Amino acid sequence: MIDISKLIEKDKGREVVFDDGPKREFGIISSWNERFVFVKYNGSQHGKATRPEDLRFSIGGNGE
Numbered sequence: 001m002i003d004i005s006k007l008i009e010k011d012k013g014r015e016v017v018f019d020d021g022p023k024r025e026f027g028i029i030s031s032w033n034e035r036f037v038f039v040k041y042n043g044s045q046h047g048k049a050t051r052p053e054d055l056r057f058s059i060g061g062n063g064e
Contacts, residue, residue, distance in 0.1 A: 001053045002016070002056065003052065004033075004035075004037065004052050012030065013028055013029065014057060014058075015028055015057070015058035016029055016057055018039065018050060019056065020054050025041050025042070026041070027041040027048075030046075036049035036050060036052070037049075037055055039055070
């Protein structure tokens with residue numbers, strides 16, 4: 001889980017993993033607000049609002 005209150009400007013561009021059980025996607029943080037982290041999935045131009053409890057930072061940039 002990602003804690004929105006601890007995100008800093010340097011976190012923009014970091015790789016994250018969306019994992020809600022059967023579905024796993026990788027993306028890049030574009031921005032956030034007090035409720036959602038906006039993630040660009042699959043090279044999208046726009047960030048998709050994602051609940052922070054469904055995200056974790058990717059370790060080593062390889063999706064794991």
